[in-house]
Amino acid sequence: MPEMNLVQAINSTLAHEMERDERVVVLGEDVGLNGGVFRVTEGLQARFGAERVVDTPLAESGIMGSAVGLAMAGMRPVPEIQFEGFLGPAYDQLVNHAARYRTRSRGAITIPLTVRVPVGGGIHAPELHSDSPEAIYAHHPGLKVVMPSTPSDAKGLLLAAIRDPDPVVFFEPKRVYRSFKEDVSDEDYTIEIGKAKVVSEGEHVTVVTWGAPVFQCLAAMDELPEDVSVELIDLRSIYPWDIDCVVESVRKTGRCVVVHEAPKTCGFGAEISSTIQEQCFLHLQAPVQRVAGFDTVMPYYKLELEYMPEAPRIAEAIRQVLAY
Amino acid sequence: MPKKVVYEAAIEYLQILDENGNLDKNLAKDTLTDEEVLSLYEQMVTYRHLDEVAFKLQRSGRMGTYPQNKGQEAAAMGTAFAAKKGIDFLVPCYRENAALFMHGLPPHYILLHWMGDERGNQIPEGVHCTPLSIPIGTQMLHAAGIAWAYKIRKEPRCALTYFGDGATSEGDFHEAMNFASVLQAPCIFICQNNQWAISVPREVQMNSETVAQKALAYGMPGIQVDGNDLFAVYKATREALDRARAGGGPSFIECVTYRLADHTTADDARRYRDPKEVEAWVAKDPIIRHRRYLESKGLWDDAKQAAAEAKAKTIVSEIVKTAESIAKPAITDIFDYTFAELPTDLIRQRDTMRTSSLGQNPEQAGLTGSSVEVA
Numbered sequence: 001m002p003e004m005n006l007v008q009a010i011n012s013t014l015a016h017e018m019e020r021d022e023r024v025v026v027l028g029e030d031v032g033l034n035g036g037v038f039r040v041t042e043g044l045q046a047r048f049g050a051e052r053v054v055d056t057p058l059a060e061s062g063i064m065g066s067a068v069g070l071a072m073a074g075m076r077p078v079p080e081i082q083f084e085g086f087l088g089p090a091y092d093q094l095v096n097h098a099a100r101y102r103t104r105s106r107g108a109i110t111i112p113l114t115v116r117v118p119v120g121g122g123i124h125a126p127e128l129h130s131d132s133p134e135a136i137y138a139h140h141p142g143l144k145v146v147m148p149s150t151p152s153d154a155k156g157l158l159l160a161a162i163r164d165p166d167p168v169v170f171f172e173p174k175r176v177y178r179s180f181k182e183d184v185s186d187e188d189y190t191i192e193i194g195k196a197k198v199v200s201e202g203e204h205v206t207v208v209t210w211g212a213p214v215f216q217c218l219a220a221m222d223e224l225p226e227d228v229s230v231e232l233i234d235l236r237s238i239y240p241w242d243i244d245c246v247v248e249s250v251r252k253t254g255r256c257v258v259v260h261e262a263p264k265t266c267g268f269g270a271e272i273s274s275t276i277q278e279q280c281f282l283h284l285q286a287p288v289q290r291v292a293g294f295d296t297v298m299p300y301y302k303l304e305l306e307y308m309p310e311a312p313r314i315a316e317a318i319r320q321v322l323a324y
Numbered sequence: 325m326p327k328k329v330v331y332e333a334a335i336e337y338l339q340i341l342d343e344n345g346n347l348d349k350n351l352a353k354d355t356l357t358d359e360e361v362l363s364l365y366e367q368m369v370t371y372r373h374l375d376e377v378a379f380k381l382q383r384s385g386r387m388g389t390y391p392q393n394k395g396q397e398a399a400a401m402g403t404a405f406a407a408k409k410g411i412d413f414l415v416p417c418y419r420e421n422a423a424l425f426m427h428g429l430p431p432h433y434i435l436l437h438w439m440g441d442e443r444g445n446q447i448p449e450g451v452h453c454t455p456l457s458i459p460i461g462t463q464m465l466h467a468a469g470i471a472w473a474y475k476i477r478k479e480p481r482c483a484l485t486y487f488g489d490g491a492t493s494e495g496d497f498h499e500a501m502n503f504a505s506v507l508q509a510p511c512i513f514i515c516q517n518n519q520w521a522i523s524v525p526r527e528v529q530m531n532s533e534t535v536a537q538k539a540l541a542y543g544m545p546g547i548q549v550d551g552n553d554l555f556a557v558y559k560a561t562r563e564a565l566d567r568a569r570a571g572g573g574p575s576f577i578e579c580v581t582y583r584l585a586d587h588t589t590a591d592d593a594r595r596y597r598d599p600k601e602v603e604a605w606v607a608k609d610p611i612i613r614h615r616r617y618l619e620s621k622g623l624w625d626d627a628k629q630a631a632a633e634a635k636a637k638t639i640v641s642e643i644v645k646t647a648e649s650i651a652k653p654a655i656t657d658i659f660d661y662t663f664a665e666l667p668t669d670l671i672r673q674r675d676t677m678r679t680s681s682l683g684q685n686p687e688q689a690g691l692t693g694s695s696v697e698v699a
């Protein structure tokens with residue numbers, strides 16, 4: 001099994017699927033010759049040609065809207081939006097068309113596209129290169145939203161996404177693009193969209209997160225006393241999300257902290273915590289807590305770590321929930 | 325039923341100072357005086373040096389990602405010099421720093437911006453520009469709106485907006501052009517066609533022969549100029565501004581120039597661009613040709629060049645010192661500019677630096693210490 005970081009895993013998975021399915025086309029800004037600004041599509045144009053790995057004009061609405069058309073016409077487009085902050089122009093095409101075509105046409109027209117989008121902060125980037133808009137897309141019926149945090153999850157989820165008959169927003173947490181490597185199986189495997197992963201089993205408190213904060217949560221767990229046993233859940237899929245996994249865990253632990261980078265208000269943590277109180281009310285020993293970004297614009301990088309849910313803030317929330 | 329041509333058009337190209345420093349005296353009439361060229365050239369030397377120092381700051385970890393302006397100074401400066409400082413309004417992208425400096429933006433603001441500090445965006449009173457705009461192709465609509473307001477209030481002012489060749493692919497660009505033209509707003513669209521949008525060359529970006537011809541579809545005058553020639557850039561902008569101020573509506577200027585550096589410090593252009601192409605453009609560098617021109621007029625020599633470079637060094641090191649002496653902002657900065665008046669919950673988040681209610685109201689949770697008790 002080769003060792004890969006997140007970038008390499010996504011790159012080789014794209015190649016794997018392009019080899020297997022000639023309907024798959026990759027399109028976006030700088031994805032061809034340059035291999036993408038994060039090099040996620042490196043080498044794909046050389047291998048599969050400029051017809052299947054396409055440097056498009058600089059236009060996100062164009063990328064998304066034409067991907068909708070490609071999908072309608074029987075292709076499997078995998079557009080890239082260079083940074084989550086530039087989803088803006090693509091939003092109309094994504095939510096008003098990609099997400100709605102199945103319903104609009106009563107199943108006659110479907111849009112199997114997977115849009116890949118680097119997401120999140122922590123890399124000292126300029127404005128609009130560090131946001132976390134996953135809840136916005138999860139809120140739109142008709143879209144699936146995933147955010148793997150590890151190379152092997154990325155492979156399984158990306159194959160599931162490309163093969164899914166419906167549109168999937170595939171968020172790639174850029175802070176962990178190259179932060180570590182792990183073995184990624186050569187086998188063809190998918191991870192079901194909507195299935196969470198229990199990263200570590202525990203008894204006293206459930207911590208639910210996704211994307212790069214998984215690693216901040218692990219660091220926070222190191223700050224806690226040894227006898228505190230945390231069940232860490234990496235949601236992986238934001239919509240649909242694994243309600244059963246989270247509910248089962250919270251019924252066991254009676255306590256829960258949800259962690260995400262996005263602003264607190266209307267962040268996906270709100271959905272999770274609301275579902276927990278609906279389904280675990282009598283099991284709860286403490287109110288569900290959220291450690292999230294503040295309800296402000298993501299600051300420029302001098303202050304980004306003060307904004308983001310770093311380990312000390314997560315550890316403190318866990319302590320308080322335990323002491324309640 | 326007749327079949328006839330209903331529309332015919334051509335795009336003019338204007339060059340006044342060629343790359344060898346030869347001036348077309350006829351075309352140069354009523355453009356720049358020698359004193360003006362001299363002063364602009366000296367500023368160009370300074371801003372080029374600042375750009376190179378900014379690159380080094382990034383490389384040595386003292387600044388974040390930075391997009392070099394190198395090679396495009398004449399387009400920025402010729403347009404900005406034609407505009408009225410403190411009256412007209414500049415709506416930039418990020419590759420025309422010199423234009424902003426000429427209109428009064430303190431240069432260390434640009435460094436602060438790329439050092440990840442929003443205070444670089446807090447444009448001082450009296451400086452007429454917006455902060456750098458990161459989402460490509462969006463800011464031109466603001467210029468159209470600003471110019472529209474000037475028209476409504478019958479003020480003899482114009483908005484000038486800057487953007488790249490790649491930006492003309494975005495839908496917002498076309499909407500801005502159409503709005504400005506339909507509303508006959510005094511807005512000057514300045515495209516810095518530097519031949520590349522990161523790794524995508526102009527001919528892959530668009531299938532049209534010129535960028536300028538896009539203006540014609542919106543019923544707007546469009547011209548292509550040698551963007552490395554201060555005279556041509558100035559003349560075209562001057563004409564556009566005069567027309568706009570007289571109620572003649574918007575204009576489009578394509579400045580043909582070249583991005584001599586990588587797209588940003590995060591980019592490596594050797595991956596996609598032929599070094600021979602870069603070399604050919606190095607010869608067309610605005611610094612080289614304006615120096616040649618001044619030398620041919622007996623206004624410049626090696627000693628003056630050495631003096632100008634020494635002066636640039638002093639100025640730039642002061643700029644860097646100023647930017648680096650500014651301490652990290654207070655954490656409350658994250659909150660303070662979200663609204664005119666902060667909503668209650670945001671005040672709570674600011675005062676406690678927490679989003680969790682337990683952390684915000686420890687007394688409510690009956691917490692005294694942080695001792696851990698496990699159920």
Ligand SMILES: Cc1ncc(C[n+]2csc(CCOP(=O)(O)OP(=O)(O)O)c2C)c(N)n1
Nearest residue numbers: 086419458459460488489490491520521522
């Ligand atoms: C809406 C949007 N999409 C993508 C990007 C990423 N990006 C930054 S600069 C750039 C290329 C811009 O090319 P051009 O307009 O020619 O300006 P230049 O950088 O060449 O000056 C891209 C794709 C962005 N900043 N905004």
Ligand SMILES: [Mg+2]
Nearest residue numbers: 488489520521
């Ligand atoms: Mg360009």
